[in-house]
Amino acid sequence: MSRIMITSDLHYCEPVWYEVTSEDRMARLIRDLNAEYEKEPFDMLLMLGDYSLDFWVFPPYGSVLNRGVSYTEKFMADVYPHLPPCPKHMIAGNHEQYGNENWKRITGHERRMTVPYGDYLFVILDNFGGDLDPTDNSDGTYTPSDISYIREQMAAYPDTKVFLCAHDFNMEKEPQEFCELLKTEERIICLFAGHTHRSDITDLGEDCGHKCLIRDGQFSYSRDIENSRWGWRELRFCDDGSVTTAYITPDSDMVLGGEMCHHEAGRQDEMVLIAPSK
Numbered sequence: 408m409s410r411i412m413i414t415s416d417l418h419y420c421e422p423v424w425y426e427v428t429s430e431d432r433m434a435r436l437i438r439d440l441n442a443e444y445e446k447e448p449f450d451m452l453l454m455l456g457d458y459s460l461d462f463w464v465f466p467p468y469g470s471v472l473n474r475g476v477s478y479t480e481k482f483m484a485d486v487y488p489h490l491p492p493c494p495k496h497m498i499a500g501n502h503e504q505y506g507n508e509n510w511k512r513i514t515g516h517e518r519r520m521t522v523p524y525g526d527y528l529f530v531i532l533d534n535f536g537g538d539l540d541p542t543d544n545s546d547g548t549y550t551p552s553d554i555s556y557i558r559e560q561m562a563a564y565p566d567t568k569v570f571l572c573a574h575d576f577n578m579e580k581e582p583q584e585f586c587e588l589l590k591t592e593e594r595i596i597c598l599f600a601g602h603t604h605r606s607d608i609t610d611l612g613e614d615c616g617h618k619c620l621i622r623d624g625q626f627s628y629s630r631d632i633e634n635s636r637w638g639w640r641e642l643r644f645c646d647d648g649s650v651t652t653a654y655i656t657p658d659s660d661m662v663l664g665g666e667m668c669h670h671e672a673g674r675q676d677e678m679v680l681i682a683p684s685k
Contacts, residue, residue: 605630
């Protein structure tokens with residue numbers, strides 16, 4: 408049995424949410440992820456974007472252009488080295504509009520990548536690759552999934568089952584060819600994304616072969632905080648051949664509606680992605 412973890416929307420930045428500073432939130436993230444790792448180690452941490460609000464288009468606006476501060480750089484210095492001691496892979500979100508050279512300089516990672524994992528393949532896309540290195544603050548420019556890249560990577564690893572990952576999959580902005588790929592390619596198991604600050608699972612319907620889009624929650628803020636507390640998503644590979652996923656939420660305390668609220672650790676949105684082998 409083995410497992411990996413998927414995070415997104417951590418947002419190390421200036422705003423304070425639920426009366427918890429970013430510094431305190433990041434300390435909690437480090438503490439809670441390491442506690443999860445100590446309880447049962449995981450093989451890999453996939454990070455699907457939004458470590459900052461570096462180019463935010465709303466007040467107090469992006470810290471890079473307005474104040475010369477890169478919270479992505481601060482994340483790499485203050486947080487990344489203290490995360491669990493497993494391989495880590497990170498892509499940019501819509502708030503890290505750095506061109507690939509700047510992104511590599513800051514993080515050591517590419518804006519997109521392919522990660523083999525035994526009999527599985529994670530094709531991790533850059534779906535906010537438009538209008539990079541902006542001179543004005545931006546909410547990010549969505550770019551449809553690179554279908555040629557997906558096909559190339561699947562051809563290079565022909566015996567694997569495939570997970571597609573991105574900061575977001577905006578199906579209204581994806582071409583029909585992407586839906587056809589999902590419908591006809593049985594090797595694609597599901598899609599993982601962040602961006603909405605929610606944990607939920609959506610069946611994309613018959614046109615997409617009923618593949619599921621699975622959201623990875625947040626460790627910052629949510630418009631649905633009661634149902635999407637701070638946490639991360641687990642992907643578990645079981646000895647019987649099954650693959651399951653669940654959203655893990657650690658103990659947390661935060662101020663909601665002026666009152667201190669405690670959340671007991673739990674699991675939600677559990678799903679079997681691959682059934683046990685017969």
